[in-house]
Amino acid sequence: MKKEDLDFFHSWFRNYVKPYYTGNDDVKLNLRLKEEHIHRVCRSIVELGKDLGLVEYKLQTAEIIALFHDIGRFEQLRRYKTLNDRCSINHAELSVEVVKETNVLERLEEEERAVILKSIRYHNAYKLPENELPDFLLYTKLLRDADKIDIWFIVADYYEKRQLHPNTALEFDLPDEPDCSSAIIDDIMNCRCTCRADIKTYNDMKLFQLSWIFDINFPASFHYIQEHNYIDKIINTLPDTSGVKKVRNHLNSYIDRNIKDNHTSRVLR
Ligand SMILES: [Fe+2]
Known part of the structure; x- marks a missing residue:
């Protein structure tokens, strides 16, 4: 090449x-x-x-x-x-x-x-x-x-401003109901990416996208995600339930941990 x-x-x-x-x-x-x-x-x-x-x-x-x-x-x-x-x-x-x-x-x-x-x-x-x-x-x-980082960039902005310009292609015709599937919350709390088949509502879709963090591979990606606050931006558009609060804490500490572990291993190298 x-x-x-x-x-x-x-x-x-x-x-x-x-x-x-x-x-x-x-x-x-x-x-x-x-x-x-x-x-x-x-x-x-x-x-x-x-x-x-x-x-x-x-x-x-x-x-x-x-x-x-x-x-x-x-x-x-x-x-x-x-x-x-x-x-x-x-x-x-x-x-x-x-x-x-x-x-x-x-x-x-x-x-x-x-x-x-x-x-x-x-x-x-x-x-x-x-x-x-x-x-x-x-x-x-x-x-x-790189793909996930950019999808988070797109959807974080979209979810915040959705009322202004709804786009059905980004919502996959899912019902906009307040429910968040407990199976998906459970996946996140156990550091698992969720299966597409478990998505039932528009909120599930957001949780599904949040669960992608467990498939992030490189330190620079974690830094970028934290710097741009994508996870919190998406969570801010979910209902403020105890399940969602747990998800927020869990995801943020997962990112912190990955950044810290990488920093430690760089210092030790
Ligand atoms: Fe793709």
């Missing part, structure tokens, strides 16, 4: 998405939301990679993975008019399909293509497979962190 490959992929991507901008304003808004998300994930995956001291070649590969990780979203919106995988298609698999069908990675070596496609495929999986090649695990973990 060379710098000119990176430029080629970015310009290819810009041309790929252009024809999708048809239809009503809501569709265009969600296309733009996804396109901007992809570009921010590209920037943040590079930042996380730099914090790990990755060499230029690996930073470029990570950036390409980020650039194509959600490319299937455009086709998903066109075909199914939704971003909800549960009632359409797994968008990570669709992204792999688009990358393969368009042959966009043709100029790369077979080995590079394989790791890029596999990282895209697993970016939204509940769990990563074990005993895999270190490069695949590194890129996929970087992508999963």
Whole structure:
């Protein structure tokens, strides 16, 4: 991978998405939301990679993975008019399909293509497979962190200002009821990511997104999350129940602990 490959992929991507901008304003808004998300994930995956001291070649590969990780979203919106995988298609698999069908990675070596496609495929999986090649695990973990950080950025702002511009695509048609599922609260209190299938209400969706903290991999991600206060911002839009209070304390101390542990291990190194 060379710098000119990176430029080629970015310009290819810009041309790929252009024809999708048809239809009503809501569709265009969600296309733009996804396109901007992809570009921010590209920037943040590079930042996380730099914090790990990755060499230029690996930073470029990570950036390409980020650039194509959600490319299937455009086709998903066109075909199914939704971003909800549960009632359409797994968008990570669709992204792999688009990358393969368009042959966009043709100029790369077979080995590079394989790791890029596999990282895209697993970016939204509940769990990563074990005993895999270190490069695949590194890129996929970087992508999963960068992706989650940006989704928190989007939803924290959206939940705060939702009354002004409701967007059904971000709410997945879930009922806006005051309930928070005790099974999801239980998952969080036991440091587990929640399964999508357990989401019953709009509040459950917020808790589900909060539970992603247990899948965060890198110290720089924890720092970024704390600095931007995403967790508290999302929790502030949940009902002020004792369960939610417990969740707030638990998540904040989990983040503190991860930051402190990393600081200690850096000092000891
Ligand atoms: Fe995605």
